[in-house]
Amino acid sequence: MTNPALPAEALILNRVQETEDIFTLQLQLTAPAQQWRLGIQPGQFNMLYRFGVGEIPISFKAISADEQGQPVLEHTIRAVGRVSRALAALPPGERIGLRGPFGQGWPLEQAEGQDLCVITGGLGCAPAVSIIEHAFANRTRYGHIHIIQGVKHSADLLWRSRYEFWAQQPDTTVMMAADVAAPGWPWYSGRVTELIKRLPLRPEQTLVCCCGPEPMMQASAEQLIRQQVPAEAIWLSMERNMQCASGHCGHCQFGADFICRDGPVMPYPRLRDRLGLEGI
Ligand SMILES: Cc1cc2nc3c(=O)[nH]c(=O)nc-3n(C[C@H](O)[C@H](O)[C@H](O)COP(=O)(O)OP(=O)(O)OC[C@H]3O[C@@H](n4cnc5c(N)ncnc54)[C@H](O)[C@@H]3O)c2cc1C
Ligand code: FES
Structure with a gap:
């Protein structure tokens, strides 16, 4: 599967409250067949989908690793409106949809x-x-x-x-x-x-x-x-x-x-x- 237009399921491994309205989601793709999405380049973005609410573009911040060394995708988000606030309300263990990577990154x-x-x-x-x-x-x-x-x-x-x-x-x-x-x-x-x-x-x-x-x-x-x-x-x-x-x-x-x-x-x-x- 190499179609970035189709959503993958991502598990919220961790959530860091950076400031009052800014938070970072650490995400792990649940299907091994979707790992190609980790090839995201600096400057590209993903569409993050809160099921039942909607989808927003969010730039990729980093790829880190969990305690088992498995890759973790990080997105930092400001809660400004309907979808970003709905994403902000999700605790670790919840799942969201993820489409991407999209766009042209840094040269x-x-x-x-x-x-x-x-x-x-x-x-x-x-x-x-x-x-x-x-x-x-x-x-x-x-x-x-x-x-x-x-x-x-x-x-x-x-x-x-x-x-x-x-x-x-x-x-x-x-x-x-x-x-x-x-x-x-x-x-x-x-x-x-x-x-x-x-x-x-x-x-x-x-x-x-x-x-x-x-x-x-x-x-x-x-x-x-x-x-x-x-x-x-x-x-x-x-x-x-x-x-x-x-x-x-x-x-x-x-x-x-x-x-x-x-x-x-x-x-x-x-x-x-x-x-x-x-x-x-
Ligand atoms: C390519 C791309 C990459 C992006 N990367 C990030 C990212 O890494 N982190 C991130 O937090 N956001 C990022 N954004 C912005 C993010 O997509 C918007 O904040 C989001 O779409 C707002 O959707 P919403 O449903 O939460 O708010 P809406 O309900 O659509 O908007 C609610 C209100 O917030 C205002 N608003 C919308 N966007 C912003 C904003 N950015 N700042 C302040 N007020 C705003 C609107 O004017 C409106 O009044 C990116 C946008 C693009 C196009
Ligand atoms: S979001 Fe549809 S053309 Fe860019």
């Missing part, structure tokens, strides 16, 4: 031999974990790694120890920004774009992966271009409402592109004229 091969700059805002950090882990697992393939994460409030920062660990790795820069910072916040107070200005970039040999709210991605991309990074070296991960996830229903249309099929990861020049336009 990992194109990034090889270059510096990698990963810029995220809010929960955009979840899809970026997979590319950062991939880069560290294949360290010799990449040059300097820059990681920038922006949050609205310092209390929103997820996985602080993970960022601290990455910051200690050689040839790696980690910077964090909070629009509003509580006392004791050791990093920058202000916008991500201000941090980008401080990055020791080598613009002609850098590939940028950016994931977060659209205005933040657009502002970051324009700032990088002002710092001489070529527009075609900047890749954004886009979000739109989805239904089929396979380029048929048109729900995710963005101009001439279907985000589920042509994205979610797309080069900035393809998006530049359409970002911020009303009605698209």
